[in-house]
Amino acid sequence: MHAPETSLPTDLPRTTADILARLRVRAPRVHCITNAVAQNFTANVLLAAGAVPSMTISPEEIGQFVAGADALLVNLGTFDHERREAVEIAVAAASQGGKRWVLDPVFIDRAPKRANFARALMRRQPTALRLNRAEFSALSGDAGNNDALKRYAHDTAAVFALSGKTDLVADATRVAAISNGDALMARVTAMGCAGSALVAACLAVEGDAWRACAAALIILGVAGEIAAAQAKGPGSFAVAIIDAVANLDGEILLERAKVSE
Amino acid sequence: MHAPETSLPTDLPRTTADILARLRVRAPRVHCITNAVAQNFTANVLLAAGAVPSMTISPEEIGQFVAGADALLVNLGTFDHERREAVEIAVAAASQGGKRWVLDPVFIDRAPKRANFARALMRRQPTALRLNRAEFSALSGDAGNNDALKRYAHDTAAVFALSGKTDLVADATRVAAISNGDALMARVTAMGCAGSALVAACLAVEGDAWRACAAALIILGVAGEIAAAQAKGPGSFAVAIIDAVANLDGEILLERAKVSE
């Protein structure tokens, strides 16, 4: 395939290819606090990308697992007492160990107590958040256009990966718009959760958190397009996207990434 | 395909086609209290049908989720203290909000305490139950022939969807016999649980609870037949049935529904 005549105005595809290569070589450990609906799919997406998942939420040992991990995912998809306690311990362990962590504030637009907990967690300085527009609004009280994203990213010193028809990734000064992906991604449960886990994996191997977030969404989006081309429906799509993540390489990413800054 | 010469003695296939169309348009929210084995598969079957699942069992927020949902599933597949507390709150929220709910009394034939809890829940007036013959016997003390079904449905004012080689759906006055489905459905874990979730989804869009229950079992049974024709075993069958639910339409249902009253 020839390079398109209008060259891409960003080096994010190249960075993404590099980050994927690093995932394969370094096999970062990613500890995931996530809900039971998402655990299996999330673990398999991480393994497909080259990362090594662990999932315990036991208060007695999660600190140790986070201390031995390279990044942490905190998904609020099941918000019970046990998971909240696990989150407190895990975030403390991440802070103490200088580990990066990702917050996925699932459904906070539907559950005020969960939203309060998410807002409290913002003060613990997550490296990044992956969320949809409704969740962003519930968190920030703002609508989620580019300026609001950058402002809130500035105020919270976090990177925001906002998934939607076009994904937006913002820090205080930069916004990337990613238009990879497929409508089937919204028809499979835990796809967003797996995306958040992939963000954590990329944060473990790339110093620039904004680039790491963009890379994770590009990887999942490109894999989603490849999977959709083979799938007969959401069931086979969920299987094919794991294959596609595992089979991705830098060349495919360079060909298919649709991203602008 | 031409209409068969012997026309069907029931309008259930047509109703089922209508109900499926409504699921796609209305995208009802179904809150599911179900076991960890079943959560992912159940969520994906609901999404394939057009419904929107939520799954939290946290006592602090389940009331809110049920209040915002269009129907509730109570599956007793994991019977622990936390889930029991969640059930109490969820059923109260459903009653207060006038929401319909489905009881799936998994394995009550093997666990007396679970059976006691199920019997207590009957007094809270579930709209429908989906269960197998052994579970029906443990609940009702009766054998599950058509008359026993109708009598127990009358006494409890609930609809009973009894799965088996032929599925039976009974209220106080009507019994539908559905002979769709495939033997592979019994070889995949959580198939029954997903069926119960589909019953809840159909109850959210169809006023006649008996028709809603029949529609759910027809939809899953027809999807099971289509999936079985493509599957190489229970693993690919579990994937293909999600595809088949997603790809179902009214025409396929009218062609394939095997149901009599």
Next chain:
Amino acid sequence: MHAPETSLPTDLPRTTADILARLRVRAPRVHCITNAVAQNFTANVLLAAGAVPSMTISPEEIGQFVAGADALLVNLGTFDHERREAVEIAVAAASQGGKRWVLDPVFIDRAPKRANFARALMRRQPTALRLNRAEFSALSGDAGNNDALKRYAHDTAAVFALSGKTDLVADATRVAAISNGDALMARVTAMGCAGSALVAACLAVEGDAWRACAAALIILGVAGEIAAAQAKGPGSFAVAIIDAVANLDGEILLERAKVSE
């Protein structure tokens, strides 16, 4: 296919074929205490093999489920208070009922408290353990060569099924080396957990625990090879291995088993 000229130096392939046939006929009930990541895949692998899984971890009813089961799996993959209590009750019920049980000490090399619990469980005399080399070292303080395995098996009166590139199955006097399997098996979450569940199922139908353990690993390894030949990546592999377990028969096992004593 003709028999190879160099005949196999063991009757384990024949025994494995017999054990698989017995699984299909007897449909043993296997109660599994396992983590949420693994529950669905484990249940589907057991169903594919012919066994009947149950998974509750509720302290109130697990004793009853174990009493009604033919074998028990104790997987330490999620090590929380609730599961530990469930383990205590389940192991007591297994001992009292003379049921065999399998210990899978997941990640004890990364979590000292879990290792302590595993060592305490050794005094309750598990019939067999399935684990990897790092977990064996954490448990025994030894390296896991054939002599160490036999010695530790002698001291603990348990069978050790050590998974790796070549699987080793040892009791006090015998070691079998199984070289079936595929690298993709390490790319799918819960594959080891499912293997442990299969060990429990085989223990339910074969008196010689060493043969039962070897049979389980041969069955999963051969299924893995068949699945790998069809899979496009770890996603489709996880699906295909369930199909392959379901479609296995004695003839395939005799052709493909690669095992020596």
